[in-house]
Structures are given as C-alpha cells and as structure tokens.
Amino acid sequence: MSEIILEMKSITKTFPGVKALDNVNLQVVRGEIHALVGENGAGKSTLMKVLSGVYPHGTYSGDIIFNGDLCEFKDIRDSEHLGIVIIHQELALIPTLSIAENIFLGNEQGKNGVVDWNQTKLKTIELLKKVGLNESPDTLIGTIGVGKQQLVEIAKALSKEVKLLILDEPTAALNEADSDNLLKLINGLRSHGITSIMISHKLNEIKKISDSITIIRDGATIETLDTIKDKITEDRIIKGMVGRDLVHRYPQREPKIGDTIFEVKNWNVYHPSISDRKVSDDININIHKGEVVGIAGLMGAGRTELAMSIFGKSYGKKITGQVYINGKEVHLDNVNKAIESGLAYVTEDRKEYGLVLIDHIKGNTTLANLKKISKAGIINENEEILVAEDLRKRLNIKCSGILQKTGNLSGGNQQKVILAKWIFAEPEVLILDEPTRGIDVGAKYEIYTIINKLAAEDKGVMVISSELAELLGICDRIYVMNDGKILGEMSAKEASQEKIMKMILKQDLEEEAKL
Template sequence: MEDIILEMINITKTFPGVKALNNVNLRVKKGEIHALVGENGAGKSTLMKVLSGVYPHGTYTGDIRYNGELCEFKDIKSSEKVGIVIIHQELALIPYLSIAENIFLGNEQGKNGLIDWHATTAHTQELLAKVGLKESPQTLITNIGVGKQQLVEIAKALAKKVQLLILDEPTAALNEDDSANLLNLLLEFKKQGISSILISHKLNEVSKVADSITILRDGATIETIDVQTEPVTEDRIIKGMVGRELTDRFPKRDVVIGDVIFEVKNWDVYHPLHGDRKIINDVNLTVRQGEVVGIAGLMGSGRTELVMSIFGRSYGQKISGHVYKNGQEVHLTDVSKAIENGVAYVTEDRKQYGLILIDDIKRNSTLANLNKISNRYIIDENKEIVEVEKSRRQLNIKCSSILQPTVNLSGGNQQKVVLSKWIFTEPDVLILDEPTRGIDVGAKYEIYTIINNLAKAGKGIVLISSELPEILGMSDRIYVMSEGRITGEMSQSEATQEKIMRHVINR
C-alpha cells in the first residue's frame, strides 16, 4: 500500500449563498509534490484553509486524515503542531523586523520568558543555509526583495519542523530566476522526504515539478493525475480546469490603429526617498488609438515606476519631461488630473492599491468617478446600481450580488472589479500593470477579451506583463525596459522571446 501522509475525504464547505467545496477529495503521498490547480474560485485556497485550521473543524463537513489519524484542527497552531505549514500568497512577514525575528515570531527561542538571541541567530543561519539565502539574520525584511522574502517564509516553515508544506501561488510575484530557485528548493525538500502541496496557475511550473496533479472546478474534484504513469499536457489540465478546450490562449482581434493618442517625452524620475538616485532615465513612448502597447522587462526594470510616475505622479520626485494627449500637452500633476484627462491605471497590486476589500462591488466600481452618479454632490443610488449592474454583466463578474464584499471574490473576479472601476472613468488611455497576475487561464482569456474590446473601441492600451507569451500574444507593439531605460522597441511581427531578452540583457 502506498505511504499516504494526507487524506481529505468528502470535504464540503459552505458560505452564505454559495457552496465553495462540494465533497472534495484529496490524497497526498509522503515525499511528493502534489499540485492543486483550478480556476479562480474553484476552491483551492478554501480547501487548504480547511486543512490548515484557518476554517476550524465544525465549520465544514468531511474528514481529514493525517499520517493515518483523524484530525480536527481548531486553528493554525494545531495544524502546525503536527507539521502542516501553509504559506499564503500574501506573505505574512513584518517589514521592520529582522529575518531572525520573523522566522521565530510566535516560536521564540528561549526559556523563562527570555529570548535567547544567540540561539535565535544561530538557528536562523542554519535555516537560511538550507533555503540557499545568504542574507544576515539581522537584515530587515523591508530591505530584501519578494523572492528572498518567499525563502524567509519557507525557512520559517522549516523552523516549525514541517512535514507537509502548502504553498499558495508562491511564484506569482517572482521573476523567472527566483521562480526557478524556489521550484528547485521544493525538489530538494522532496529528496528529504518533505511533502508539498503546490497551488499555481503557472502550468509550465506545475508540469515541471509535480508528481501528482489534482484539478478542482466549481468546488468539486474533477480528477487526480499521476504524472509518473499518465501523459500530462497543459491542454488536458486546462480542459479539466475550465470544462472546455482552450484552443487559442489569446483571442483574435481585428487591429485598426489610429493616430497617436498619448505620448511621453524625455521622462526622468528620481527615487522618492533617495533624491540622488535616478529611477527612470529619458524615456520616450507613444500610444495610438486602438493599439495595445506592451512593456516588457524584468522585475526592477522600472516599468511600474514609469507608469505610476506618469499617472498623477504617484511615484517619485524631481519628475521632468512632457506628456501629450491628442497632440496637446497635459499636466497630470495628481491622480484627479490624470482621471480628468482620460488616463486610468490598473495597479499590479489589486488588494493593496486597487480595491477596498471590506467594501462591496458596487462602491468599489464607482469610486473613481463619483461625479457620474451624483447630483449636486449627492450620490444617486438607483443610478449607481444600474451602472454597476451593467458593468457586472459586461465584464461577467461572478458574484452573489453587487453588494457582495470584494474580499470574498476570487482573484479573477477581483481583477474584473478593478477593471470596471477604471473603465467607469471612461478613459481614453488605460494602463494595465500585470492585469492577469495570479489568475487562471480561463479568467485570463476573459481579461484579454476585455482588453481587445477596449482597443476596438479606440482606447489606447499600455500593457505591462512579466509573462513574455502574454506580451507577445496581446501587443501590437512592444517596448523593452532595463534599469529605467527603454532599450528596445519592436512590432508584434518582428518580436520574439529571444529578441526581447537580448534587449533586457544588453542594456
């Protein structure tokens, strides 16, 4: 008989108005990497929250067997006590504490109420060596990048003597090198007998490291594939996830490109805290009506800093240069001025900057253009409902009602609400910063369709993406950025991944 570390049997979890999990079954072997895939809202994160005690026993039905024993976890501490550790997509580190303090927070080294800092530092060094991180234990979290923060979270899990490590979209915010390092680390853990459950929308990564793949759709188990014995293709996984074959990842669009609608000239930006450090250096770009302009580059290349500084000077200091709309210079000195001039920006971080998560879909959707639904500064609630319902239908936002809190939506539907908010401002130029980060292939296709419809309506679209296939599949023209400069420009017909990467490297 196979050595099984985890069985989740007929797990059912209900929220008001929706059955999030419906008799889900999951079986994980000892020392394997088990991928859990599905569309946003399929129930992956909910299932892992049931397993880890975030949703305690009694709030769901079904059984959890861990190392052969029936478990009834009341909270996260009780699951961690037996070696189950979950690392959420939003990292739970405290920026202004050191690496050592974060790793042992709640698990302090010492006795009689006193922390043994010598032991804490020594243990931290051992753990950092295991995950391949060479930082000092005293380094503050705020001073290291997201990739290294992810390794700190894993070191924190190792400190809790993890046997089953759950990673929820661990590479969503990482570049290719950091993603590869993390996946190699999982393979190393596998050799040490540690089991992993990997939730990911990046199917190429799943195919690379997973021993088994369980597909969820609409809160139910579709199938579990044994990678060692069965042929696995991305097309098979996608069909299981979305219930249909997705023959073309990028919807076709009839491109009708007009005149230049938006232009940036000689744009320079300095760091908001370090005034002598130039972040954006003499950038020039144009966007035409009906055109999707992609901006490619590695994380840290200056893409987000560029568009944020353009959008109401939301980033940086000592900003200089010129912005033109339809040939006339405009001064986007703050966000309100940018909106008034028909420029909108969909941030890469929808949860922190894009949405008020505790508020409902209705308010989030209209927040950026209250004048449209107001009369003498008083909101016309009936008009607001009509407008938001129209947006919900157009963007196919899946929700119980427009009064549903956005925090309870899947990532893909949250992203649609952010899009609806900025489309509601009736922009001529829409800047999209990583618009499909952390969402599944089905939801991505819907976002792509929305982008194409906006371009067809004559909008100018700026698309930032770290996924080169997305840049190549959606853009009419591509700029490449590196170290705050534009290092290349090419049309879709001449662009390739290799050519883009050459411009990234050859600064």
Template structure:
C-alpha cells in the same frame, strides 16, 4: 506504492450565499509534491484553509485524516503541532522585525520564559543555510526582496518540524530567477522527505516539480493524475480546469489603429527617497487610437515606475518631460488630473492599491466616477446600483451580488472589478500593469477579450507584463525597457522572445 500521508474526504464548505467546496476528496502520498490546480474561485485556497485549521472543525463537513488519524483542528496551531504548515500567497512576515524574530515568532527559543538569543541566532543560521539564503539573522525583513522573504517563510516552516508543506501561489510575485530558485528548493525539500502541496496557475512550474496533480472546478474534485503515468500535458490540465479546450490562449483580433492619441517626450524621474538616483531617463513613446502597446522588461527595468509617474506623478521626484493627448500638451500633476484628462491606471497590486477590499463591489466600481453619479454632492444610489449591475454582467463577475465584499472574490473576479471601475470612468488611455498576475488561464482569456474590446472601441492601451508570451500574444507594438531606458521598439510581426530578451538585457552602457 507510497503511503498516504493526507486524505480529505467529502469536504464541503459553505459561505453565506456561496458553496465554496462540495464533497471534495484529496489524497496525497508521503514524500511527493502534489499540485492543486483550478480556476480562481475553484476552491483551492479554501480547501487548504480547511486543512490547516484557518477554518476550524465544525465550520465544514467531511473528514481530514493525517497519517491515518482523524484530525479536528480548532486553529492553525493544532495543525502546525502535527507538522502541517501553510504559506499563504500574502506573506505573513512582520517587516520591522529581524529574520530571526520572524522565524521563531510564537515559537521562541527560551529558558524559563526568557528568550535565548544565542540559540535563536544559531538555529536561524542553520535554517537560512538550508533554504540557501545568505543573510544575517539580524536583518530586518523589510530590507529583503519578495523572493528572499519567501525563503524566510519556508525557513519558518522548517523550524516547526514541517512534515506537510502547503504553498499557495509561491511564485506569483517572483521574477523568473527567484521562481526557479524556489522550485529547486521545493525539489530539494522533497529529497529530504518533506511532502508538499503546491497551488499554482503556472502550468510550466507544475510540470517541473509535481508528481501528481488534482484539479478542482467550481468547488468540486474533477480528477487526480499521475504526472508521469498519465502523460499529463498543459492542455489536459487546462481542459480539466475550465471544462473545455482552449485551442488559442489569446483571442483573435484584427487591429483598427488610428491617429496618435497619447505621447510621452523626454520623460525623466528620480527615486522618491534617493533623489540623486534617476530611475527613468529620456523616455520617448506613443500610443495610437485602437492600439495595444506593450512594455517588456526584466524586474527593476522601470516599467511600473514609468506607468505611475505618468499617472498623476504618483511615483518619483524631479519628474521632467512632456505628455501630449491628441497632440496637445497636458499636465497631469495629480491622479485627479489624470482621470479628468481620460488617463487610467490599473495597478499591478490590486489588493493594496486597486480596491477597497472591505467595501462592496458596487462602491468599488463607482469610486473613480462619483461625479457622474452625484448631484450637488449627493450620490444617486439607485443609479450606482444600475451601473454596478451592468458591469457585473458585462465583465461576467462571478458573485452572488454587487453587495458582496471584494475581499471575498477570487483574484480573477477582483481584477474584473478593477477593470470595471476604470472602464466606467471612460478613459481614452488605459495603462494596464500586470493585468493577469495571479490569475488562471480561463480568467486570463476573459480579461484579454475585454482588453481587445476596449482597443476596438478606440482606446489606447499600454500593456505591461513580465510574461513574454503574453506580450507577444496581445500587443501590436512593443517597447522594451532596461535600467530605466527604452532600449528597443518592435512591431508585432518582427517580435520574438529572443528579440525582446536581447533588448531587455541591454544595459545603459
């Protein structure tokens, strides 16, 4: 039996009005990959922030034992000095510094206070080789894709002589290839004796790499299982996470599809910086009333670019083509134009573009529809409160109250606030770009139900997703994109992953 490297006993953490963790216990064996599962808001990230010193000793109850010794971390540096390193979901790299500068930031290789750049470069090359990243140490981080940035974060952790590596949703923003490479690297680090804790909503990834899994629900430990001895399945994990069986991942729906509501004809757009490079060419598509239309495609296919260029020309240069609403041509030259014509866009990046994180739920919900709540430029705050309360209940937003800052909500509940904002705007066409990214299975089901309800009300839904099972499970008709073009159109009954993938990999030639 392997030695226990980490034990957390009776961890309780309270925020104003919310008990985030209640008597949580966790044991991690040395040299294993231990998965931490739970719905959004279950307390996974909070527990890891307690462990790493983000929440210092004294701000929580309970004990942390690392290699048998009681630890009382006052900050992150103290935990890192012992070899406990956390990589957060939002990467903490400085974009305009080089890879080498980022890796050794705060841990500079120096002689008497003067940085030894030669030693820094040599060590950086060694670390990059370890994580399989073929880049110059002088490359600025801003020039790297998200997958490579994630590898830089791991190299940075290795530079701190990591013994316990904590990865919070490491593949949430990665495509399939980058995700596979990262998981292979985590397995390789295990072979080198590094213990890992991985937080993930992607159950197939947990099955691939984890030796053990601990499930949290509502801030409590539900169970810990050995992935081999206990014959753990995805259904077992889901039941532990949500407290019930999810026999069907996608809610049933009988489509009530009506007349054509929105149409895009001969749509083209160029890259905003490289104006001679076309990112969208000859896009022709339509959505009917009550129809959920999917857009599938690999990373870089142009799905988000298409959505944003339609939504008030918020992406691209030299945009050409026509948009029709109920058969009449419309000109959506700004986001305000799009909203006024009943076109809404739920962005894939809710934290940066979908919400004002420092503001409360109430203000975020009312933000796109202040005209409806104001008279002569003065907002009716009482009505604003009533609207926010209505949507809090309707979309089951888990929060102590509508004055809670959105930054304190879980990912699933943040997404419900974004949806509330746009539903209250009463759009006729709703574009959903990766609406369930980084969200657990229970919250996904709730969002799917909301989307189905909007379609039943006669809205036209454009549903963009990187997850093919989600596209197949939710959409009535599917467009496939590759290299800025539509390369296929498939009805639900004819759609399979193989059919979609064939069109997704079809180039311009």
C-alpha cells in the same frame, strides 16, 4: 505501493448562500509535489485552509487523515504542531522586523520569557543556508525583494519542522528567474523528507515540477492526473479546469491602429527616499489609438515605478518630462488631474491599492467617476445601481449581486471590478500593471477579451506583464525595459522571448563591463 501521508475525505464547506467545497477528496503521497489547480473560486484555497486549521473542525464536514491519524484541528497552531505549514499568497511577514525576528515570531528561542538572540541568529543562518539565501539575520524584511521574502517564508516553515508544506501561488509575484530558483528549492525539499502541495495558475510550472495534479472545479474534485506515468499537456489540464477545450489562449483580433493618442517624452524620475537613484531614465514611449503596447522587463526594471510616476506623480521625486494625450500636453500633477485628463491605471496590487475590499461591487465600480452619478455632491443611488449592473453584465463578473463585498470575490472577478471602475471613468488611455497576476486561464481569457474591446473602441492600452508569453499573445508592439531605461522596441510579430531576454542580458553585460 506508495505511502499516503495525507487523505482528505468528503470535505464539504459552506459559506452563507454558497457551497465552496462539495464532497472533495484528496490523496497526497509522501515525498511528492502535489499540484492543486482550478479556476478562481474553484475552492483550492478554501480546501487548504480547512487542512491547515484556518477553518477549524466543526465548520466543515468530512475527515482529515494525516500520517494515519484522524485530525480535528482547532486552529493553525494545531496543524503546525503536526508539521503542516501553509504559506499564503499574501506573505505573512512584518517589514519593520528583521529576517531572524520574522522567522521565529511566535516561536521565540529562549527560556523563561527571555529571547536568546545568539541562538536565534545562529539558527537563522542555518535555515537561510538551507533555502539558499545569502542575507544577514539582521536584515529588515522591508529592504529585500519579494523573491527573497518567499525564501524567508520557507525558512520559517523549516523552523517549524515542516512535514507537509502548502504553497499558495508561490511564484505569482516573481519574475521568471526568481520563479525558477524557487521551484528548484521546492524540488530540493524532498531530500529533507518534505512533501509539498502547490497551488498555482502557472501551468508550465505545474507541469514541470509536480508528480500529481488534482483538478478542482466549482468546489468539486474532477480528477487527479499522474504526471510521471502519463504525458500531461497544459491543454489537458485546462480542459479539466474549465470543462471544455480552450482552443486559443489569446482571443483573436484584427487591430485597427490610428493616430498617436499617448506620448511620454524625456521622462525622468528619482527614487522617493534615495535621492541620487534614478528609477526612470530619459524614457520615451508612445501608444496609438486602438493599439495594445507591452512593457517587458525583469522584476526591478522600473516598469511599475514608471507607470505610477506618470499616473498623477503617485511615485517618485524630481519628476521631469512631458506627457501628451491626443497631441495636447497634459500636466498630471496628481491622481485627480490624471483621471480628468483621460488616464487610468490598474495597479498590480489590487487588494492594497485597487479596491476597497470591505465595500460592495457597486461602490467600487463608480469610485473613480462619482461626478457622473452625482448632483450637488449627492450620489444618485438609482443611477449608480444601473451603472454597476450594466458593467457587471458586460464584464461577466461572477457574483451574487452588485451588493456583494468585493473582498469575497475570486481574484479574477476582483480584477474585473477594477476594470469596470476604470471603464466607467471613460479614459482615453489605460495602463494595466500585471492585469492577470494570480488568476486562472479562463479568467485570463476574459481579461484579454476586455482589453481587445477597449482597443477596438480606439483606446490606447499599455500592458505591463512579467509573463513574456502573455505580452507576445496580446500586444501589437513591445518595449523592453531594464534598470529604468527603455532598451528598444519591436513589433509583436518580430518579437520572441529569446530576443527580449537577449536585449536585457546584453545591457546587463555592458553595465558590468563599465564597472
């Protein structure tokens, strides 16, 4: 019989007015990769915060038994002392410190308060080899990509002699290549005697890597599936998560495509700090009324840089080219002018740039168009309440009310608040950058439905996504981008993941041949 390394019994956790966890039970076998899935707000992250001591003993009811011992963690240091380490979705690394400094921050190597830098760097090199990262210990975290930063976080966990590694959405911000590498590493950690619990909304990855899958819905344990004994499909997992069959992942629609509404011509952008590096190279794209257009590409292709440079020149230097909305050239010299011209941009980083997390839903909803509910610079609060309540209902934002703090919402509902904000701004064109990153299949479907409604209202919609299946499922036409260039375009009907990747790889090979 398999040995149980972790058992969580009857865990109940309540926040003011909300029962986040209701009698949750979880068993994890030593050496396995155990997936934890559920819709946004189901309680997955809360359960792991209970386990890791972020929510200390006494703030919840129930028992945690680890390696046969009853545990009452006062804080995260207590759990780490026993070898339970959590890597959160928002990485806890300091950009201005080196890899070595980040790995041993709070666990400095030395004696009598003096850091032994030789020992620190030697141990860092050893840890980086284990995670397959070929970087100098002195490299600043801020200079490496998100994929490599994830590897640094795992190296940091290994430095703490981890026995149970908790990964919260580890591949959410990664492209497919980086995701595959990370999954291989997680799988390889078994040989080091490490057990893993992985939270993810990417069901194809969960199905591929996990031994067991526990499904949580509305704060309660629904079931645990054995992926080794049973043939588990993504549809089977989704049924457990949402409580029903989701027949179509992408809502059906009949596109009615009209005249060109948005056009970018000869668009060139240079890096803000590396003056000779071009990040957008002679870009030409267009969108028609009622059309959903995708931008496909690997991480680093320049998709976000393109979107931000168009949206009020909020990224880049030496920007040249023309932008047309409804056939008229517009000069989007700042964000206000972009909004006034009918352009909206839903950022890929909703927490950093998309929302004011300490403000309520009402305040976030009207933020991009305060003029509409103001007179002489004074906001009409009654009108603001009506607007926010109307959009809450239309977008099905699940909350206690429009005065709930946005930072307390699940990821999917935060994304709906951002969409509400931009819908209220009454744009002609919406640029959606990774609109479903880090949200579950049920919430994704609702976001896709909102996109379809916007297109049906003759808006032009651009979707940037690292998930090729998503672009193929919701777009009418797809541009393929790599290294700051548009490589080509194809209709969604003729496109496939293989065709898109071949186009990207062909350019990479051509560039290598020139060197």
